[in-house]
Amino acid sequence: DEAKLKRAVIERVSAKLNKKPLEVAKHPIGIETRVHDVKKMLENGSNINGVLVVGIHGMGGLGKTTIAKAVYNDLAQGFNGATCFISNVRENAGQPNGLVNLQKQFVGDILKEKNTSLGDVAQGKIVIKERASRKRVLLILDDVDNIKQVDALAGGRDWFGSGSVIIITTRNEKVLLDGNVKQDEIYKPQELNxxxxxxxxxxxxxxxxxxxxxxxxxxxxxxxxxxxxxxxxxxxxxxxxxxxxxxxxxxxxxxxxxxxxREVQQRLKLSYDNLEDLEKKIFLDISCFFIGKNRKNATYMWEDSGWFPNAAIQVLVQRCLVKIHVINTMYEKYEVFEMHDQIRDMARAIVDEESYGKPQQQSRLWNNQDCWDLLQRK
Ligand SMILES: Nc1ncnc2c1ncn2[C@@H]1O[C@H](COP(=O)(O)OP(=O)(O)OP(=O)(O)O)[C@@H](O)[C@H]1O
Ligand SMILES: [Mg+2]
Structure with missing residues (x-):
């Protein structure tokens, strides 16, 4: 009937509107062949339960996320809005309620439900399995480092409908094998020639x-x-x-x-060492507190301290140490900071080193546990 049709149209349109292609890389090189390789593997994989799985494995900075984004952009069209790209699983899963929040992202993106309460991870699994098992979905889990993360978000091939595609990227191959990804479903991208x-x-x-x-x-x-x-x-x-x-x-x-x-972070630190003092401070602040946060709010704070944030941010962006991502929703448009995980970890290691394991001497307390320990001591 008419109401049903209307709802279907609205769902389709909003699905399309909310799903823009992901930004792949500033200067992408050799991406097409890599996307082609992954698609070939999907075609030739074991196809258990009609679900196609590919794991992408390799060292940090090799281009796994970049390939996953390009594959997502290439395939998303065919999934009618039932697509979900879960970024930074390792980092996000470590936050309070991390895994449940990632499950909520799945429920929001694929099942289009904004306020479903999931309670805990076990309940989240049941909801996903029950509700997605007849849906054809495209799911990317980017940067997993623990089997629990795979279990919470894609615990079995019977969770998803036939024709679904699951892509998992990781630095740790064991997580893929433990998650039942077969050897011939693991893509190991070559370094650039x-x-x-x-x-x-x-x-x-x-x-x-x-x-x-x-x-x-x-x-x-x-x-x-x-x-x-x-x-x-x-x-x-x-x-x-x-x-x-x-x-x-x-x-x-x-x-x-x-x-x-292999010491990628030490190599990246050459760029940090070359920064001016204020640029260094702002860079470290971003790495600890402002990833994914509104640029404007952070800028006010730095300006209050008498720093010159805009010039510094420009330098950091030019050096590829920080990226600015524009968030454009129906209601507002603003900029947030992004930082590559290797660069973030390099920065936080610098902050940690300042204090030689004594959080009270640290310039920036970014770790939940350290904050908690310190507050309890006071
Ligand atoms: N083929 C490519 N052409 C151009 N730039 C690339 C390419 N692959 C990766 N890059 C760039 O190199 C950087 C690292 O890539 P990416 O984030 O995909 O690595 P990763 O393997 O996911 O690393 P990690 O394990 O740390 O998550 C990114 O800034 C990305 O833009
Ligand atoms: Mg990555």
Missing amino acids: EDQSRELFMLHAFNGEQPQGEYVQLSNQVVAAAGGLPLTLEVIGSLLSSIKNVKEWKDTLEKLKKIPH
Whole structure:
């Protein structure tokens, strides 16, 4: 009848309106082949219960989230709004009520229910399983590090309807295997090859233009030292774009070479070390308190302290240490801070180091447990 039709139309339209494509990367390189690889794996996977699963595994900064976003954008159209991209599962699950809140996101995005009360994780599982098992869904769990997270959000293939697609990214392959993802469903993206690495580096270091003179040779050496890891290429490239003399380029290259490939955070710290004092402070503040928070509120606070936040933020964005994400809802538009998890962890390690394990000497208390311990002691 008419009412039913109306509701169906509203649901469809609002589903489409709320689901914009995700921003993939500032300068995406070689993404199509990676998306193609994942889609091939989905087609050839074990297809248990009609549900297609692919795990994406690799080290931090390799491009797993980027690939997951690109796959999501590619497939989302076919799911009629029943799509859900759960970001930063590791970080969010660790917050108070973390897992339940992630389950609520699923219920909101896929089942379109805003205020369902889930009580606890066990109840959340029952709701999801009961209500999604006849739905064809596209679900991305990005950056999981514990089987409990997979269990809470996608505890079995019988939770979802036939034709559903589940993509899980992680640095820890064991989580995938424990979650019953089969070896032939695990995608291990390669690092960027030399040409791709050079291209990404040039885009960040020279805005895509050709370097001149000594910088040609130096660029090649930096690219070789960066070892095909997109995050390193991006951060070191943007750092070097702000350095205009050969000597400092050489110094940076030497430092980079000394830090092993796997020590990604130490490599990223080269960019932090190069910041001015106020930029450093604002950067650390963002990493501890303002990720996902409104830029305006934080800016007022820094201005009150006599800092110059807007100039500093511009530098941090240019260095790819911080990203600004525009939130655009039906009612308002505002900017929030984003930070890559490796960069965030690098920053918080700097804050922790200041105090050598004594939270009361720390400049910023970001850890719930530390705050609680300290308050109890007073
Ligand atoms: N193919 C690519 N082309 C251009 N930039 C890329 C590419 N892949 C990744 N990047 C950039 O490199 C950075 C790291 O990528 P991404 O966040 O996807 O890594 P990750 O594997 O998810 O890391 P983590 O395990 O820490 O979550 C991002 O800023 C992203 O924009
Ligand atoms: Mg990631």
